[in-house]
Amino acid sequence: MDQSVKWVIEKKIERTIEALKKNNMEGYFVKDEKELLDKLSSLLQKGETISVGGSVTLFETGIIDLLRSGQYNFLDRYEKGLTEENIKEIYRKSFFANTYLTGTNAITENGELYNVDGTGNRVAAMIYGPDQVIVVVGFNKIVKNLNEAIERNKQIAAPINAKRLKKKTPCASTGVCIDCTSPERICNEYTLIKRQRIQGRIKVFIVDKELGY
């Protein structure tokens, strides 16, 4: 990457980490997946109960493989053969997990986490329940403010996710959000985590690469 471009991105990451701190959240910058997994391993206790929110980033970074290593009590929502009832049970048990790992749709330079969800189980656990929430993002998820976060979701994240999940929504065929009324609409709960009451409960790892959508 061009050094000047890299410098601008690093400055943006620095501002975001500073802002997270002011909002009682911790922010960490890691250069690659190896550093990320090393840091995560030091934050996770052997045998603790861990759950995850739906996230492409967790697969891309090798976190799902780490959680499946047998060192943790991983509530694996992606395990083959699970019924809808099994998945519902995992979503509910997630509130009692020690750690919840997830991505986020956008993170603002004001230190806020913005998400749009289909069922809301992910944001519900981010907001309340697990003792520790670890959010993993690539620098591509950083936006200036809430308006940019909303636009990013409408223009990029939601249409790509609808396509990936093979939903029968207008955006999955045109790539454009029309604020549909489709029964398979994936945009239902719009949430902004602005601040945490418990200092450090939410930890955000920003990886020095593009990850997820």
Ligand code: SF4
């Ligand atoms: S509201 Fe509908 S059209 Fe817009 S991104 Fe969500 S699913 Fe797609």
